[in-house]
Amino acid sequence: MSHRESLHALLQWYVAAGVDETIDTAPHDRFTKPVEAEPVETEAPAGSQAAAQAQPPARPDPAPAAAPGGASWSAHDTAQACATLAELVEAVRHFEGCALKRTATNTVIGDGDPKAPTMLIGEAPGAEEDRQGLPFVGPAGHLLDKMLAAIELDRSKVYITNILPWRPPGNRSPTAEEITICQPFVERQIELIQPKVLILVGGISAKALLNRREGITRLRGRWYDFATPRLDAPIPTTAIFHPAYLLRQSAAKKETWRDLLDIEEKIRNLL
Numbered sequence: 218m219s220h221r222e223s224l225h226a227l228l229q230w231y232v233a234a235g236v237d238e239t240i241d242t243a244p245h246d247r248f249t250k251p252v253e254a255e256p257v258e259t260e261a262p263a264g265s266q267a268a269a270q271a272q273p274p275a276r277p278d279p280a281p282a283a284a285p286g287g288a289s290w291s292a293h294d295t296a297q298a299c300a301t302l303a304e305l306v307e308a309v310r311h312f313e314g315c316a317l318k319r320t321a322t323n324t325v326i327g328d329g330d331p332k333a334p335t336m337l338i339g340e341a342p343g344a345e346e347d348r349q350g351l352p353f354v355g356p357a358g359h360l361l362d363k364m365l366a367a368i369e370l371d372r373s374k375v376y377i378t379n380i381l382p383w384r385p386p387g388n389r390s391p392t393a394e395e396i397t398i399c400q401p402f403v404e405r406q407i408e409l410i411q412p413k414v415l416i417l418v419g420g421i422s423a424k425a426l427l428n429r430r431e432g433i434t435r436l437r438g439r440w441y442d443f444a445t446p447r448l449d450a451p452i453p454t455t456a457i458f459h460p461a462y463l464l465r466q467s468a469a470k471k472e473t474w475r476d477l478l479d480i481e482e483k484i485r486n487l488l
């Protein structure tokens with residue numbers, strides 16, 4: 218591998234690991250005892266070389282500090298201003314308030330039929346979703362397709378989206394701040410689509426949209442009402458195990474099968 222290629226590979230590795238900013242030209246070993254700061258030379262006349270050396274290196278002005286919840290507040294305003302799904306999709310694509318966008322390849326919003334009665338909401342795009350710009354198209358998505366097929370659904374009969382429209386680097390779990398920032402967009406999607414049934418796929422999505430602290434094991438298998446001031450009526454909502462979890466824990470498929478039958482019955486009764 219040439220020097221240039223190995224640098225490129227190193228950069229790609231940094232991006233995959235979530236490094237989205239360079240702070241200095243050399244790494245810092247944070248595990249060693251910090252060296253006492255040199256006393257700042259104050260006597261040197263301004264403009265002298267000594268004075269210049271005593272100054273900290275010039276840094277660009279930091280971005281203005283956001284008020285607590287600032288990005289999510291502007292996401293809320295932006296989302297609420299959208300009157301159609303197309304407007305919302307454009308607004309999300311242009312939104313700069315979430316750092317995940319910088320490391321993502323694509324903004325991943327929805328797939329399926331926005332007029333479908335059933336809406337599924339997962340966590341965040343993974344590597345394959347980030348590459349293709351579509352939700353649930355990787356290994357977990359293939360299992361989700363099979364789960365839908367088991368109750369005679371497919372992507373033409375549902376609408377699928379995620380809490381986050383950008384992939385967290387290295388597929389790490391989204392932070393609470395990232396969820397808070399992006400949640401107004403997914404809530405507006407729900408308001409605009411007005412599904413008859415909402416299925417929250419996995420614990421992250423269930424906890425965020427049900428505003429609950431319990432994990433998915435406790436939240437699944439029950440029905441809740443999802444409501445916002447702009448929804449005509451609360452939406453019957455349930456939660457299921459995430460297919461990525463089922464790929465690792467196939468014993469949990471038994472409960473999921475029961476959940477899917479329950480969802481099938483609920484949809485049949487509501488249509």
Ligand code: URA
Pocket residue numbers: 339340341342343346351352353354355357358379419461
């Ligand atoms: N997992 C999710 O929660 N969403 C996707 O789109 C892909 C994997």
